[in-house]
Amino acid sequence: MITGVSGNPRSDVDTVLCDVGDVIIRFDPAVAARIESRHGLSAGSLLPTALKSPPARLAMAGGIDYESWRQAIARALGEAAVTEWLDYHGEANHEVVELLKALKNNNVRVVLLSNATRRLWADLAHHGLDGLADAVFCSADIRAAKPDPASYRHAAAHGAFDLRRGLYVDDTASWVAAGQDLGLRGHVFVTAQGLQEELTDLGLLP
Numbered sequence: 001m002i003t004g005v006s007g008n009p010r011s012d013v014d015t016v017l018c019d020v021g022d023v024i025i026r027f028d029p030a031v032a033a034r035i036e037s038r039h040g041l042s043a044g045s046l047l048p049t050a051l052k053s054p055p056a057r058l059a060m061a062g063g064i065d066y067e068s069w070r071q072a073i074a075r076a077l078g079e080a081a082v083t084e085w086l087d088y089h090g091e092a093n094h095e096v097v098e099l100l101k102a103l104k105n106n107n108v109r110v111v112l113l114s115n116a117t118r119r120l121w122a123d124l125a126h127h128g129l130d131g132l133a134d135a136v137f138c139s140a141d142i143r144a145a146k147p148d149p150a151s152y153r154h155a156a157a158h159g160a161f162d163l164r165r166g167l168y169v170d171d172t173a174s175w176v177a178a179g180q181d182l183g184l185r186g187h188v189f190v191t192a193q194g195l196q197e198e199l200t201d202l203g204l205l206p
Helices: 029-038 046-052 054-060 066-077 079-086 094-105 119-126 149-159 173-181 192-201
Strands: 015-018 109-114 135-138 166-170 185-188
Touching (some): 046 054, 046 079, 094 109, 149 173, 166 192, 185 192
C-alpha cells in the first residue's frame, strides 16, 4: 500500500502545484474589451500588449522591473487605459479556492506558481488569498517563467516538495506537459468540478 505524506493511504501525491490566472483568479476578457472601447484602442489590443509583448515577457521573467513594464505598455496603450486595467484584479474562483482550502485541511501541501509580474501580489491580496497557499512563486521574482523547467524546479526546491509527488494544475496544456516531463502529474484545468474529480480520484479529497 502506497502512503503519501498527507497520510492518505490512497495517494502517492502530497502536494498540489497550482497556477493562479484563470484557475484561482479569473480575468474576464469583456473587461479588457470595455476598456479598449472607452479609450479608443483597437479591439483585442490590450491583453496581447500587456501580457504577451516583448516588455511583458521580459517583466514576467524578471528581466525588467514592474515600473519599466508599466511604462512600456502605457506608451503603447495610453496611461488612462493601463491605469484602469491595472485597477481590475479579476474575480476569485471561489469553488477552486474552497478545493485548495480543503486540501490543506487534509494535510496536502498547496503551492502556487504563476507567470506574472509583481502585480500578482496585489491580485492575491485584493481577494484575501495571500495566505491561501503554503508557498507562492511569481515568475518575475524567481526569474524563470513556465514552461522553463527552472520554474518548476525552483517551486519544488523552495516549496519543499518532490516533483514526482506533485500534481500540477494549469489551464495551459503545454505548461502542464512541461511539468509532466519533469515528473509531475498533470491536470489541465477547465472547471472546478473536473479538478475536484481529479483530486478525489487521487485520494487527496474524500
